[in-house]
Amino acid sequence: MLMLYYHLNKPFFQRKSKISASRKLMLKSLMVAKAKEDLEQELEEKEEQKLQYLDEKSPPIHTSGMSLAELQKLCEELHAKIDLVDEERYDIEAKVMHNNREIKDLNIKVLDLRGKFKRPNLRRVRVSADAILRSLLGSKHKVSLDLRANLKSVKKEDTEKEKTVEVSDWRKNVEAMSGMEGRKKMFDAAKGLNQ
Known part of the structure; x- marks a missing residue:
């Protein structure tokens, strides 16, 4: 019964190759040698055809013993x-x-x-969380999620106060305050504070 099953379903069984691996390798190496x-x-x-063509089209030029007129004629x-x-x-x-x-x-x-075309560059599409859940769960998705509801609220005033404090480069301060101009600015600033 198994033999009958094997003969009826030959494509499902892997056939063993009739040529050994060493013989395949030898044949392959012979083919490569022949191609080389x-x-x-x-x-x-x-190369021979090229040399023959050059010999036909451009025979060697013998300029020895030619007069000026003959050389000019040869150049023309x-x-x-x-x-x-x-x-x-x-x-x-x-x-x-x-x-x-034409080939192109x-x-x-x-x-x-x-029917093989180049794939176009895909664009990024903004999809809401509800749309993602609807596509994943289908009709089971009934509750709409508001993801922003659980976020911590921040007061605008706090952020504006933090932004007003700027960190400046200390090297610019040193350069600005050095010399007489800097001393004058310091003096004027101190004078303005006292008034």
Whole structure:
């Protein structure tokens, strides 16, 4: 009976892999080695193609034994070639920028089609204690709580008196009272108290 249950519910049991762990590791290392060789070979081919292109487009220049007129003509030819290369480079840059823009637009369309959007920044919402209790307890919540009722009341007069006392920096007092001006201020203050 257990065997019949096992055969009917194969997806629920985890199957053992047929390849051992050491064999998997060996195959993985072989694949990595092959990929590394392919990458090196591709880099060498790209370098060879680059050298061939440079040899075709810019052959070595022999300026020895040339007259001034020939050198000027050679410079003009080189400037013309440079202009052509700059035009090609500009065209290719424009194509690349256009393609990048298209890729970006297509990526946005793909995301829209998949239905995956960026989450907007959430705003903080002020919720009263009654609303929280109503959402948690549902219809059971009947009593409204006034949380401010249990707070200690403070008289405004006491707070205003405390605010009038200011702590000043003692260094400013010392600087202000030093010298003749400070002595005069002290003298005037003492004179005002006596009257």
